[in-house]
Amino acid sequence: MFDIVTKLAAGLAVLVLGTGPAAAEARLDPMSALAGRPAGANPLDPMAAIRARADAGAARAGNEEFGGLPDGAGAEETYYQCVACHSTEIIKQQRVTDHRWDELWTWMVEAQGMVEPEPETKALILTYLKTNFSSER
Numbered sequence: 001m002f003d004i005v006t007k008l009a010a011g012l013a014v015l016v017l018g019t020g021p022a023a024a025e026a027r028l029d030p031m032s033a034l035a036g037r038p039a040g041a042n043p044l045d046p047m048a049a050i051r052a053r054a055d056a057g058a059a060r061a062g063n064e065e066f067g068g069l070p071d072g073a074g075a076e077e078t079y080y081q082c083v084a085c086h087s088t089e090i091i092k093q094q095r096v097t098d099h100r101w102d103e104l105w106t107w108m109v110e111a112q113g114m115v116e117p118e119p120e121t122k123a124l125i126l127t128y129l130k131t132n133f134s135s136e137r
């Protein structure tokens, strides 16, 4: 009887321990934040990941021709619609919600006298702004 209990306990231990490595793999990888670090970067340097992200930002510096607005559908339309009154800097520094872009548009038209373009152009520009200067994505 005692022998059976010992064998059962041993079997149970093997089962429990056997799941160990698999369970560890499923856990969140704490090093994933460093995944984008440049090749050759010291993996023990806690700032490596941040520097890698800064480089990623520089890659989309924007198109000089359109006041530094990042390339994409609507960049040109946005440039000509908006620089009539102010530079693109005021746009590039924004990180706001979709709803806030809609509000800003209305404010620009109603309070600042911005001319409303064709509905398709308005949709194109708002989509461009919401895609590139968003706090939501």
Ligand code: HEC
Pocket: 078, 081, 082, 083, 084, 085, 086, 090, 091, 094, 104, 108, 112, 113, 114, 115, 125, 129
């Ligand atoms: C008719 C003139 C006019 C046009 C055209 C115009 N704006 Fe403006 N905009 C203004 C004025 C005036 C301000 C206020 C500037 C200030 O605060 O000194 C402003 C401010 C802003 C601000 C800052 C708002 C804040 O929270 O302070 C943003 C963002 C902005 N404009 C985006 C745009 C975008 C995007 C376009 C093109 C779709 C555009 N504007 C077109 C007149 C205009």
